[in-house]
Amino acid sequence: MKLEARDLSYAYPHGPPCLHGVSLAAGPEGVTFLLGANGSGKSTLLACLAGTRTPTAGDVRIDGISLRSLIPRERAKRIGVVPQFPDAAFAYSVEDTVGLGRAPYVGLFSRPGREDRRVVERAIESVGLGRLRHRSMAHLSGGERQLVWIARGLAQGAGCLLLDEPTAHLDPCHEQDVFAAVGELAAGGATFVVASHHPETALLYGTHVAFLRDGTVVRSGPAQEAITPDALLQAYGMEFAILTGLAGERAVVPTRTARQEPPSVSA
Amino acid sequence: MKETAWLVATLVVALALAAAAQTVTVTDTTGHAVTVEQPVERIASAYGIGTYYVYALGAGDRLVAAWFVGVKSAAQAPASLRAMEPRLDTLLRAGDPNVEDLAAQGTDLVLADAAQYAAVAGPMSDLGVPTLILGPETAQGVVDTALLLGAILGEEAQARADALAAEFTRVYGKAAVAATATPAGSRPRVLFLGTSLSSVASGAMYQTQLIEAAGGVSVSADLVGSWNTVNLEQVLVWSPDVIVIAPYGNVTVESITESADWQSVRAVRARRVFKMPRVFGTMDTPLPESLLGVEWLTAALYPDRALFDVRSDAIAFYQAYYGYALSTEEADAFLVP
């Protein structure tokens, strides 16, 4: 699925503007990283892409269809979201959590049927958590929980999944697990848009990137080409070096010079 | 001439002062000794039950502020009370006593019960006004309270109190003799209902004493506290012979006799369900008219004995003590059907 933002602007009600004329295209397939400092508008952009916030100007299209013309249920069948702070007051099982992804397909007075359960089963398998399907979410590691939420998005039938800083609290091992799954799914045809403030992950796992600063896109393109010290300086106001290891692996490392200007904060 | 006039005037004043210096010291129900200056002209009765005693002793015209038990606003006052006391609207008080209000009335004696006493006695005594605690809970208490008030309210009140005491002795004595004539096992079992079909009087209450004085047995005598809630099942277990309904509240005889659920109760089948009559004071409370309550109960429990002519006694009582003439309807209410 192809997800496009055209000239998107957003301002909080009674608040300052947050996004200005953002244009972006993600997909079909691939993992697009949104990079930028804290407060650059990544989460807001993600919310607009998901359709949970209505932009004050501009449009978002999924496979050419404007989000404005879709009722919430139809939108949910195409776009899935893994929010930054999913909270769970009650401990559901993995199966039940992924099962919630079938909400767009289940009628108001119904429960998930056999077909729904099959879809849920497949989604759980595709992130490699089959053996944990009855486990309570409270007993999973952070990385496993992220995979469950990704599976929920898949159960929605979504061709496009939006992840807001999915590995922010994960150790490198689990981060790799998550992005391995993401990569496999992307290779299988899904589109991912990942907001992150760690450029190194984009370099390792992304196919495309878009840099945000103060609510506008300052640079975008294929990951390996667009991530340059120059782009990083523009986005973060800091100097980075891109190093290549002996085996060809690449890393982004901040250099020790002082920052040129403090990153501005858009409230 | 002028000197003589002045002498007479001085003598009169001296005598008046001497009379005014008269005091009576009594001991109230808590054992406090209270000194009351004579004569008592302006009474504030903050005790809803005590107010009726003041009227019964003929001192009602000396009230300046009064609480009436069961009457919280002028709208709630029965017509008979209004007829007995035309000044009701100006006299009637409710809620906590307001010391400034009582002082403004020129009160020289306050009647209170234990609950109000704490609030009112201290400030009033600072103003030089004595407070008397009352709180009759038995028939003896009723008589003692009347005599106590009679001692401080003047000769006529004293005479009425003595007469009331004699009446109590006569009625209770007669009822007791008749009661002991019936062995304990065959005395009628009585259920005393309050303001709802599930509200019954406990053993500690005045109502139970009245029942026993009239020669009955209260089925709820082993309950404690004040009004208890019971369900129909318990009433069936008790199986009362007679049901008596308190004179206040909305419960009517018909609401019981016409209720399909209550048909299984013995008292209902035998048609022995009665509601106590009420003129203004309620006869199941420790008031002077509770005397008539005993008479009425004996008529309800032992209809063949005809110990008392309740109707005539009621007419005489209200005339003698309250100066109130019962209407035919009110008098007939004292007849037990």
Next chain:
Amino acid sequence: MTPARRRALSIALLSLPVALAFAALFVGRYGNGVGAAFHSVFSAGADETLRALILRVRLPRTLAALFVGANLSVAGAVLQGLFRNPLVDSRILGVSSGAAFGACLAILLTGSALAVQVSAFAFALLAVAVVLAVGWRLGATPLALLLVGIAVSAFFDALLGLVKYVADPLSKLPAITYWLLGGLHASRWSNLVPLVAISGTGLGILFLIRWRLNVLTLNDEEAASLGVRVRALRISVVVVASLLVATSVAQAGMIGWIGLVIPHVARAWVGSDHVHLVPASAALGGAVLVVLDTIARTALPGEIPLGILTGLLGVPAFVLLLVGYVRARGGTR
């Protein structure tokens, strides 16, 4: 839990209230024991009074206990999910306070049992209406509803205080105090109709939408991304739950702790999935209240107020649950 075990547990849970209610019909202060009671109903020519008692007094009362218990428990369960807070009681939205004020006002002014029920229900609806109207303007988020609910509760509590102050201590105040402590002794076939009608409808609706209620436990953005109209669903659930609470309070006075504790016990046995939680809460709540009501009308000659029994049992139960909770999670979060 395997499906087979879950099915067995469901059957056990759903038959529990029925079995207990049936047994309760034959327990009481009147009569010579359970056997005689059984006999009186099922054989002809036996103790007529006892049979009348069972069919006209115990049966409607037991039914009322079943419904009130189910109502409060289900309302508590769905509100806990809606507010994402396991400490929520069915009293949270001011419904109970409104109902209490309405009932006591009617006791003060009339004394007719019908007026009390109608007034309780009417003021409960008024309370809900205010909460929804003001809460809507504040965005109808759980926090908004909670805050307005607290305000409405406090307002009606103050009005109730006023009613108690002006009530005649001889005839009205005891009735008011007693009503506030909760009890089912006034339940008859004649006044059961509104309770059954509203409970049946409300419980039925919540039963049908119970899977969707799981979506409400997610935060608003997540739920919206799943295509669910969160505000509309939330308001509907609030209205239905409030109706259940309103009719229960109108029938039985103030009964606390059922709405808080029963869902927790149910959760411990069947999990948090509302598909199982809603029926389990209903069954467990009904069963518990039948038992408590039977105790209330049998243990002593006088009626023990239900609110006292639920408090005396509910609080220790809650503490035990809390301890178990904390231990299972390895410490407070």
